[in-house]
Amino acid sequence: MLTIGIAGAGLLGRLLAWRLSLAGHRVILCDKNPAHSQSAAAFTAAGMVSPLSELAVSERQIYDLGLRSMQLWPRWLEQLNARHLYSKNGSLVLAHAQDQAELAQFHNDLKRRLVQEPFDADTVSQAQIKALEPQLAHFQQGIFLPEESHLDNRQLLPLLCAAIVKLGGRLLWDCAIAFDNTVPTADSMARLQAHGISHPIDLWLDTRGVGAKQSRSSVRGVRGEVMAVHTPEITLRRPVRLMHPRYQLYIVPKADQHFVIGATQIESEDLSPISLQSTLELASALYTVHPAFGEARVVESPTNLRPSLPDNLPIAEKRGQYLFVNGLFRHGYLLAPAVCERIEHLLKKPLLPDQWRADFTSTGFTEADHDFHYI
Ligand SMILES: Cc1cc2nc3c(=O)[nH]c(=O)nc-3n(C[C@H](O)[C@H](O)[C@H](O)COP(=O)(O)OP(=O)(O)OC[C@H]3O[C@@H](n4cnc5c(N)ncnc54)[C@H](O)[C@@H]3O)c2cc1C
CATH class of the missing domain: 3.50.50.60 (FAD/NAD(P)-binding domain)
Incomplete structure (x- = not known):
């Protein structure tokens, strides 16, 4: 001992x-x-x-x-x-109709990285998205990663x-x-x-x-900003990622209709509060996932450093x-x-x-x- x-x-x-x-x-x-x-x-x-x-x-x-x-x-x-x-409910990767190319690129990247290795990433239709996450049925196509x-x-x-x-x-x-x-x-x-x-x-x-x-x-911190929101109007069973040409968003469901929305990744060790730009980008991307998020309450918006x-x-x-x-x-x-x-x-x-x-x-x-x- x-x-x-x-x-x-x-x-x-x-x-x-x-x-x-x-x-x-x-x-x-x-x-x-x-x-x-x-x-x-x-x-x-x-x-x-x-x-x-x-x-x-x-x-x-x-x-x-x-x-x-x-x-x-x-x-x-x-x-x-x-x-x-x-x-272990998997995660769902989505893109708006005009950004479907991002989704295809994500799938291609996985295939390229895992050549000849089996992995679970299923392209899902609108009906399948509805079955997985009923409130996101307005998305036409997505990728479901059931093992995540x-x-x-x-x-x-x-x-x-x-x-x-x-x-x-x-x-x-x-x-x-x-x-x-x-x-x-x-x-x-x-x-x-x-x-x-x-x-x-x-x-x-x-x-x-x-x-x-x-x-x-050699240790450095990489700044990350997230928002935690609460809304009784949305229920998600699994993390949802939104692919977007300029910024990417994830929404992770937590207990009691809370959601963690993230995250920025900025090469900086600045621990000051979340910037207005990051707030706008995260919040507007979130709003496009479902307009009911517009009424969500921002509970906190912490920043921290990823040890790298x-x-x-x-x-x-x-x-x-x-x-x-x-x-x-x-x-x-x-x-x-x-x-x-x-x-x-x-x-x-x-x-x-x-x-x-x-x-x-x-x-x-x-x-x-x-x-x-x-x-
Ligand atoms: C915005 C954001 C989102 C993230 N999301 C995810 C995610 O979804 N999934 C995932 O896998 N990872 C995620 N991460 C990464 C994850 O948080 C980190 O990789 C992980 O916390 C690193 O663990 P650690 O123990 O090395 O450091 P930390 O968790 O930061 O712990 C370090 C500890 O050391 C203490 N400490 C520092 N200096 C001293 C000292 N001199 N003496 C004593 N104690 C000291 C600190 O107080 C702290 O408690 C995220 C990170 C951020 C910032």
Whole structure:
């Protein structure tokens, strides 16, 4: 059993803390913010788990890792008694009549990326759209991706904390950790002591998201703006994506007729409120999906930064007693279980390698056949 310090209680930090507690390790999860904070990107995310939709704009390994995560999420949520937070109703990609070429291009992109591999993406007629989403029957054609899913991330995140505590893990809020290269700074150690932690930590996991920029200059934040709206007039069972020549929109249904509308992707680390232009673009695209959205109430419009590395791919890298995990970019929920599983697997080794790196470039791995790359 190891004593593991985890710096950053966002998506990766919470998921790893829970998995490693389950595996019998003693876990101390620290976050710079207070317990009630929702400032992690994990809270702003729409919670889509959509490997095919993302394949059109991502590298191949995002798709492969996503398929693995889609196997793990339902099992893990079952273990958390939270299976109800995961909906596998597929997703629906739509375009207005004048933009049908966008839809065809999306389908062609998938075929090109997955040559000779089976994948589920069905062209659906107006009648089929009506059967899937009765209120969107005015769309004439779409693509249905039946395997895609989404989860209620805002409900999941506190549940993970409760599960960690139940397994004996410690949660330290208002406890910022900074690293000097691979070692926590003296200030950070003093903060831990102030929280009553005096025993040695065998391994530090750095899951600070964009916060890791403090010691890793390759980390960057990519601004994303979303709107959360509420309307009793619209019911959707699954995420809907609108293909549009200038901007793309998604609508993700949440509990009680709430919807997350997103998202912009801007190369900027500006965390200021949503711009008027983004508001106009998201809201007007939303209104074209169904005019009843015109009466929706805007509940919030958060902005956040997606933690990214230069290649927009995830990485896990161990040097001595420090393990850096980052780069989930716009795919945190799509990738996190598969990424965490690799780290769980690494920590099962009787003798941990001093230097280790998983850049997640392998494809086609299975549960029993992990392809770790050692340096
Ligand atoms: C608008 C938007 C929409 C998104 N939608 C989706 C989606 O639909 N599907 C999907 O798969 N992904 C989505 N994502 C991406 C997803 O949110 C991220 O990939 C994911 O949250 C990254 O997880 P993380 O744990 O690395 O970082 P975060 O979730 O940001 O967590 C980092 C944590 O580290 C803490 N921290 C920072 N510095 C320190 C420090 N010095 N000491 C201690 N703690 C520290 C922070 O307070 C935070 O709690 C979206 C992101 C955005 C912004």
